[in-house]
Amino acid sequence: MKLEDLGYRLDKTGKSPAYYLPAGKAVDLAALDALKAAVGAEPGSAARICLHAGAEAPAQDMIVALRRGGKARPHRHASREETYHLVEGRLRLRFFDDAGKETGACDLGGPGTGLPLFYRMPAKTWHITEPLTDLAIFHESRPGPFDPADTAVQ
Helix, strand or coil: CCHHCCCCCCCCCCCCCECCCCCCCCCCHHHHHHHHHHHHCCCCCEEEEEECCCCCCCCEEEEEEEEECCCCCCEEEECCEEEEEEEEEEEEEECCCCCEEEEEEEECCCCCCCCCCCCEEEEEEEEEECCCCCEEEEEEEEEEEHHHEEECCC
């Protein structure tokens, strides 16, 4: 089953396919299975369910499915904090200084992994998300509205 078949609206204008949750609908296991199926087979591919109505929403909440193996560059958000909550799999958050040197990491895991489930990322923190399992599914939350100018990439 595809997310579109469950009433989700597909938006392909972002860096990965985004499926917008219909108003008044809950995300269930069928939707998570469809999200997993929507992720490409290529290393680092991703797909997301957007729980917010659009880029202008005051809160940006997404359920992201990210495949292991991509080559992400560190990025940061100048004025916005982020929260990560693992739903399934394991994810490493890697942190960097202004020169691009790694300064630390935090491993998160889904229920039953024995790892922390949540992490609150301070604004202005250089970071990348790196799946430690073939697929990591996590809830990412940050203040909106979406502003690409707030994100810098090393």
